Amino acid sequence: MDQANKLQYQQQVENYLERNKVYHIFEDLLKSLIIKKPDDPIQFLINKLQEPETKKIFVVGPPGSKLRELSLTLADYLNFHIVSIGDLIEKELSKKSELSQQIQDSLDKFQYVSDEIVINIALNQINHLENEKKSYIFEGFPKTRVQGLALQKEGIIPDAFLILEMSQEKVYQCCLKKLDSEQFNKLNNKEDLVKNHSLEYQLNLKQVKEVYKNQYFSVDGEKNYELEDMAQLLKYKLYDNSPKRALRIVVIGPPGSGRSTLAKKLSSKYGFVYISTRELISNLVNQKGATGKEAFEKVSKGDFVDDRIVNALIKERLNQTDCQLQGYVLDGYPKTDKQLESLNELNVQPTLMVIIDAADDIVTRRLVQRRTDPITGKMYNSVDEADKEVRSRLVIAPNEKREVVQQRLKRWDDLKQLIDSTPKYASIIYKVSGENPLDNMIESVCYHLEKMN
Numbered sequence: 001m002d003q004a005n006k007l008q009y010q011q012q013v014e015n016y017l018e019r020n021k022v023y024h025i026f027e028d029l030l031k032s033l034i035i036k037k038p039d040d041p042i043q044f045l046i047n048k049l050q051e052p053e054t055k056k057i058f059v060v061g062p063p064g065s066k067l068r069e070l071s072l073t074l075a076d077y078l079n080f081h082i083v084s085i086g087d088l089i090e091k092e093l094s095k096k097s098e099l100s101q102q103i104q105d106s107l108d109k110f111q112y113v114s115d116e117i118v119i120n121i122a123l124n125q126i127n128h129l130e131n132e133k134k135s136y137i138f139e140g141f142p143k144t145r146v147q148g149l150a151l152q153k154e155g156i157i158p159d160a161f162l163i164l165e166m167s168q169e170k171v172y173q174c175c176l177k178k179l180d181s182e183q184f185n186k187l188n189n190k191e192d193l194v195k196n197h198s199l200e201y202q203l204n205l206k207q208v209k210e211v212y213k214n215q216y217f218s219v220d221g222e223k224n225y226e227l228e229d230m231a232q233l234l235k236y237k238l239y240d241n242s243p244k245r246a247l248r249i250v251v252i253g254p255p256g257s258g259r260s261t262l263a264k265k266l267s268s269k270y271g272f273v274y275i276s277t278r279e280l281i282s283n284l285v286n287q288k289g290a291t292g293k294e295a296f297e298k299v300s301k302g303d304f305v306d307d308r309i310v311n312a313l314i315k316e317r318l319n320q321t322d323c324q325l326q327g328y329v330l331d332g333y334p335k336t337d338k339q340l341e342s343l344n345e346l347n348v349q350p351t352l353m354v355i356i357d358a359a360d361d362i363v364t365r366r367l368v369q370r371r372t373d374p375i376t377g378k379m380y381n382s383v384d385e386a387d388k389e390v391r392s393r394l395v396i397a398p399n400e401k402r403e404v405v406q407q408r409l410k411r412w413d414d415l416k417q418l419i420d421s422t423p424k425y426a427s428i429i430y431k432v433s434g435e436n437p438l439d440n441m442i443e444s445v446c447y448h449l450e451k452m453n
Contacts, residue, residue, distance in 0.1 A: 014351070025049075035155035055080070055135045056156065060143055060208070061164030062171040062201055063178045065221055070164065071139040078137075081129060085140035088121045089113060110179055110193045112200065115146040122147070126156055145207035152211070161212050163205070164221035172198045214271050246327035247272065248348060249449075252334070252419075253356025254412045255405065256363035256370070257434035258441060262354070263331035265442050266449070273328040277335070280313040281305055302398030304411070310335075311342040318346065327351075336411060337418055350428055352452070354445055355416065358434030360409050367400045 017023055029045055038044035057080070061067035068084065075082035093100045099117065106113045122141045129136045142148040166174065175198045179190055187193060209216060249272065251263040260276065267274035281299065284292045291309060298305045314333055317323065334340040343350075369382045371394035379397075380386045386394060398404065419425055430448050432441050 031157065035157070052133055054133055055159045056129075057137045057160045057162065058141065058158045059137060059139050059162045059164070060141070060205070061221055062166050062174045063197070065164055065166065065174050067139060067164055071137055075137045078135070081134045081136040083125055083129070083136055083138045085118065085122055085138070088125055089118075092121060108184075110184055110187060110197060112143075112197075115144055115150075118143075119147055119150045123150070123154060126151075126154070130156070142208060142211075143201070144204045145211055148208050148211035158212070158215055161216040163209070163216050163218045165218045166221045168198070168202065170222055171201060174198075175201070246324065247351040247449075248327060249329045250333070250343075250350045250353045251329060251331055251356070252353070252415070253434055254358055254360070254363045255400075255408045256366040257356040257358040258438050259356055259434075260331050261438060262356070262442055262445060263329045266445065267329045269446065270449075271326055273322050273326050274331065275314070275317055275323070275328050275333070276331040277310055277313070277333050278331075280317060281310070284309070284313060300398060302401060302404040304335075307336055307338040307342070311339060314339075314342070315346055318348065334415065336415060340415065340418065350425075352449065353419070353425055353429050355419070355429055355431045356434040356441070357431055362435055363409070364402070364405055367405050368396075368402050370397070370400055371395065372397045372400075 029048060032048055033041055033044070036044065055078075057074070059067065059071050059074070061070075068086075071082055071084070074080070089103060093103055103113050103117060118141065122138070126138065142151055172194060175194045176190075179187070179194055179197075184190070247270075249263075249266060251259055251266070253259040260278075263276070264274055266272060281295050285296045285299070286292070295305045295309055310333070314330075318328070334343055366381065371380045371383055371386070372378070373380070373386070373390055374393065374395055380394065383391055383394060399408065419429070430445065432444050434441065436444075
C-alpha cells in the first residue's frame with residue numbers, strides 16, 4: 001500500500017471510530033479501569049458498558065457571589081442532581097455534635113471550615129451519588145488544593161469544572177457583603193477579616209487551578225450573562241466535539257506568523273503535548289554536551305541547526321509515551337525538505353497540517369521590531385512593551401536580524417511549495433491567514449478541528 005492510500009485508509013478508520021464515539025467509550029473505560037483497578041477487568045468492562053452514562057460537574061466561586069443561583073439553573077437545565085457544600089455543612093450543624101461545634105467556631109470567626117471536615121462531608125455525599133449512578137452538580141467544592149487532591153485520590157474526575165472568576169476588588173466586596181450580617185455583629189477588625197478572607201480564597205483558587213489545569217474553564221462572574229446561556233455553554237463543554245483520539249497536528253508557517261502561539265493554544269485547549277524545536281534545542285544546549293555545543297554555535301550566529309540534530313531530537317520526543325497517548329502539536333517542524341523526509345521515515349502521518357499564510361513584508365516588520373531580554377529570555381513584540389528598567393538591556397535575537405529573516409523566509413517558501421506539490425498532504429492541509437487578528441486565527445483552526453469530528 002503506497003503512502004497516499006495508507007493515509008486515506010487511516011483517515012477512513014479514524015472517521016468511523018470518531019463517528020461511533022469509540023474513542024470516547026474507550027477513554028471512559030480506560031479511565032474507570034485505572035481508577036477502580038478491578039480484580040476481573042473483563043467483567044468490570046462488561047458491567048460498565050451496561051451502566052447509564054453519568055456526568056459530574058464541580059462549580060466554585062467567591063463567597064457572596066451568584067454561585068448558588070447559577071448552580072440551580074444549570075442543574076435544572078441539564079436535569080442533574082444538585083449538591084451544595086454549604087447545605088451539607090448547615091445539615092451537619094443541625095446535629096449539635098462535637099463536629100458541628102468545630103464548624104460553628106470557624107464560621108463565627110469568619111474563617112473557612114477545615115479541609116478535613118469539608119472533605120469528609122463532601123466525599124460521603126459524592127460516594128452516595130456515585131453509587132446511585134446519578135449525574136450531579138457539586139457547588140462550592142473543592143475550594144483548596146488539599147480538597148482537590150483528596151477528590152483525585154478517591155478517583156473522582158470531573159467531567160467539567162467551572163470557576164466563576166472575579167477581580168480582587170469584587171471578591172473583597174463579596175466577602176464584605178457576606179460579613180455584613182447579624183451573625184458577625186460582635187466581630188472586631190472586620191476590614192482585616194475581609195481582606196484575609198478574600199486573599200485566602202484567591203490563593204486557594206490559584207492552587208486549585210494547578211490541580212485541575214487541564215480540566216477547569218473560567219467564566220467572568222462580573223458579566224451579566226443570561227443564566228440559560230451559561231447552561232448551554234456548560235452543556236457544550238460536557239458534550240463537545242473536541243477530538244477524543246490522540247491527534248498528530250503539525251503547525252507550520254513563516255517566522256513571525258503567530259505559529260507558536262497557535263500551537264500552544266491548541267495543545268492547551270485539547271490536552272495535546274506541545275513540541276517545539278526551539279525548546280528541544282534549548283534543552284540540548286543546556287546539557288552542555290558535544291552536540292549541544294554544536295547547536296549553540298549555530299544558534300548564536302543566527303544559523304540553522306543541522307537537520308541531523310533536529311531530526312534526532314524530534315524522533316526521540318515523538319517516541320515518548322505521552323505523545324502516543326495524548327497526541328501532540330508539532331510547532332515549526334518540519335522546516336526543510338530533509339525534515340519533511342524524516343517525518344515520512346518516522347512513519348508519522350499527520351492528522352492535520354495547519355499552514356499559516358502571511359506576506360513577507362508583514363512578518364519581516366514584526367520580527368525586526370521584536371526584542372529579547374537576554375536575562376529572562378522573554379520576548380517582546382516591540383521595545384515599548386517592556387518595562388522601562390528592562391528596555392536598555394533588550395537585544396535583537398541573532399535569528400531575527402533582517403538578513404537572517406530573509407533567509408528563513410526563503411527556506412519557508414521552498415518548504416511550502418514542496419508540501420503544496422505533494423498529493424498525499426492535500427486532504428489534511430488547512431490554511432489560515434496569519435495577517436488576521438490572532439484570536440480569529442485560533443478560533444478558525446479550533447472550529448475546523450472540531451468540525452473534523
